[in-house]
Amino acid sequence: MAAIVDWATIGAYLTIVLLVLVNAWAVSRMPVDVAGDDKRSH
């Protein structure tokens, strides 16, 4: 498929995958507090 579809187009799909992975990593490293909930999520 990579030989048929150019990389700039495949890049859109790879970008989406990369974005959600980076997002999951970033959220895993930040404390999350919610008002009214005593338990902070780490």
Add this chain to the structure above:
Amino acid sequence: MHWIGEHWPVLASLLVYLGLCLGIGWYFRRRAERGVADFYVAGRSVPGWVVSLAFFSTFASTNTYIGQAGHAFAAGLSWAWVGALWTAFCMVSWLMLGPRLRNQTAGLGAVTVPDYFDHRYQGALARPTRVLSAVTILFATLWYMAGIAKGCAHLLETVLAVPYAWGVVAILGFTCLYTALGGMYSVLWTDAVQGMMMLAVAVVMAAIPFVYAGGVGELFDRISRTSHLSAEGVPIGDGLVTFGALVSVTSIVGIGLSVGMKQISEPRCLVRFYSVGDAAGMRFAMVWTPIFLGVSLICVMGLGALVHGMADEREAAYLIHNTDEVVGFMLAKFGNPAVTAACITGLFAAGMSSLASVMLIVGTAAVGDIASLWRPLGAPATVRLTRLAIVAYSAVVGALTLFPPAGVVELTSFSGAVFAASFFPAVFGGLYLRWGTGHGAFCSMLVGMGATLAWRFGVRFRVDGMSDVHEIIPAFCVSLAVYLAVSRLTASRAPSEAHLDRIFGR
């Protein structure tokens, strides 16, 4: 009887789905009546996975699953870049706005986006900002709802041969019923069910062209050297798989921003944050909402390009000028009744999830942000009147959808730009800038709306080379600049330090 016999798989699937939605509305009707916070924000107590799926299904609609998926027939696989931009805005929304908005609105007792502006900014222009934003919601939502209802009614007409007017009444009637019954509880829980259905349907729809063509290699062979003609009548050749061959980068960026930014500015998305019950739920939603959206967009944003592998030259020549019919064509050509029934039900779910969310938003804006200021109301009266407002507004939308003005779909995209340009600075500044003032919020809102109108009707289609520059880009920049400048100039009108300490901490 003949009609039932012919359409029974779709009918059965739709009836089960509609029964489930109405059951959820009936189940939550009493809980929704316990108070304004219950009806408007589900008591801020909903599990994170429900809110996450609800955010995804509210943002993605039939416009995504039919309109954008079909547009790739003319634009090629490059259109998937629009999906990448939308996923990025989903991340920004949950990372930067989600937790802060949830906590500030809980501390201030705000239950709508306009009343967040009022409580957050205080001062002389805070209340006018609330009313202005509520009026904007009432006006801009009309076109959005009419566009969605029109799409769903046409779908019913095409698939089940239901007359257009009946389709309009059915789609608005069912959605209005469960929304008015269970308020935010039923909107969120039905949205979650609809979100699961939409995810499954996205995967199924993406698989159809591959199954039809007989494999991945076979399909890509067909679409990478197609003899079909583009909308301009030029042979497409390898344009479907070559970046920018069939669509300009400014067009991708324009739609990517104007629609993607809805996630950081439209009340129907922002109000989702208010309802998250606890920190673990918030974390789940922050991680999984971009995944739900990303997976569905990977499946649908390039779908139209793949459908070239199912169409002959005559069919392609028609579809290239009627891209809204590409998904329907794909299902008809595939010809599997069970798959068609599942996909049609999923497409309805996509439309109804967005409709229900905005129905509730207009009801809360009309009663909670306008009527209750004019005449203070108790909790039972507020809930009762909000239900009435939802029904009345749906009736107005129904009338508009039965006799739609020309360009209602274009107005839908325009209304998204109005929200992004006029709401985002006030929301973002309210959450992050201690020195943001009500004057800044009010002025940026007015300027944002004015700039959107001016660019759309004065520049975009009148000045050469500007037609691909969506109004969202200049209007957003001007509105944000006005918010920052006016807030600085009116720093003395900022709320008291005690109030700001309560919002931001010391």
